[in-house]
Amino acid sequence: MDCSAFRFLDHQQKAHFVSRNPITFLDSAPFCSTELGHCLQANKMEAEPVNVSEFQELVKLALPKMYYDFYAGGAEDQHTLEENVKAFQRILIRPRVLIDVSRTDTSTTIMGYKTSAPIMIAPTAMHKLAHPEGEVATARASATANVIMVLSFSSTCTIEEVASSCNAVRFFQLYVYKRREISAFMVQRAERNGFKAIILTVDTPRLGRREADIKNKMVAPQLKNFEGLISTEVNTDKGSNLEAFASGVLNASLCWKDIGWLKSITSLPVLIKGVLTREDALRALEVGVAGIIVSNHGARQLDYSPATINVLEEVVVAVQGKIPVLFDGGVRRGTDIFKALALGAHAVMIGRPVIYGLAAKGEHGVSQVINMLKDELELTMALSGCCTVKDISRSHLSTEIDRLHCRL
The missing domain is CATH 3.20.20.70 (Aldolase class I)
Known part of the structure; x- marks a missing residue:
């Protein structure tokens, strides 16, 4: 996960995510703790999602994997799940x-x-x-x-x-x-x-x-x-x-x-x-x-x-x-x-x-x-x-x- 995805979260969600995943987050993020602080404090100036698909990217960060998978997943190979969108x-x-x-x-x-x-x-x-x-x-x-x-x-x-x-x-x-x-x-x-x-x-x-x-x-x-x-x-x-x-x-x-x-x-x-x-x-x-x-x-x-x-x-x-x-x-x-x-x-x-x-x-x-x-x-x-x-x-x-x- 990088700052471009992290920036969409509001203050509460950022704090919640980092508190649950401090080591994983810092290990994977290509920036130092100072830059992380800037990300956490820049919410009011950040870009908002401009389409509904961008909300899904936020939720991958905000929810525990069990709950995200419950909402996002489909049956078996998930062929129909993909086709529901692609057919349009x-x-x-x-x-x-x-x-x-x-x-x-x-x-x-x-x-x-x-x-x-x-x-x-x-x-x-x-x-x-x-x-x-x-x-x-x-x-x-x-x-x-x-x-x-x-x-x-x-x-x-x-x-x-x-x-x-x-x-x-x-x-x-x-x-x-x-x-x-x-x-x-x-x-x-x-x-x-x-x-x-x-x-x-x-x-x-x-x-x-x-x-x-x-x-x-x-x-x-x-x-x-x-x-x-x-x-x-x-x-x-x-x-x-x-x-x-x-x-x-x-x-x-x-x-x-x-x-x-x-x-x-x-x-x-x-x-x-x-x-x-x-x-x-x-x-x-x-x-x-x-x-x-x-x-x-x-x-x-x-x-x-x-x-x-x-x-x-x-x-x-x-x-x-x-x-x-x-x-x-x-x-x-x-x-x-x-x-x-x-x-x-x-x-x-x-x-x-x-x-x-x-x-x-x-x-x-x-x-x-x-x-x-x-x-x-x-x-x-x-x-x-x-x-x-x-x-x-x-x-x-x-x-x-x-x-x-x-x-x-």
């Missing part, structure tokens, strides 16, 4: 010119709720591993930015703590456990505390093989939402306690007929997250879900499943506009958001970038990440000749399949 790079934008873009507007409506941009906070677990304020800080930042947050079933702040932290539209992510009454109780708590929709994750009958967590023997904290209901204390001799816990609680028998059960216990709309095929999109319509989220679980479940941007259009075409299709996976730029919208997504979900902003700079870091993506989207719209989100169309893109067809 193979899609080109076809801009229109000589259009009056002196006024552009990124606002949109998601599930009937007006938001400042087609951006949502994806459900990501255990924010307190990234920052002491956890999901409460993330909730406040999303409320300030007027974007919808989806609270993870595995949050380290309780449903009630997040609900009381600020006034905002929020959705709740759900897993159905073997002990179904636990999941039902969580749904009731979310509904009672003003959450507006249930996002059922459907791609996790078992936990994917996350080898970094196994090597690190990842230890997750007790989750306050489950106090008195279930314990996460399990034997980790053979790997992470996440894997051991999941094998004991996840319901591998969950199937399409159970959507009816979930709809019967709540008045909230039910969306399903984890659809990657036309066939499953059609089944989702048959069972009456309120929306679909195209997602491969951040590439943390089945490696060599497709990058989500590569299958988004397949799902959109199958649904034919009957229910909204949301998108999750690999978004790192405003251009990525533009591409997903052009392929038919109503909005995109942001996962890892939010965690990186939270870990680097707390609530302010989450706000920075959201605003960076909003600003990049607005600029992409203007440079592509789109004044509003509704102006973004399929004709604004050239995909690999389009280019192949042109050559035939």
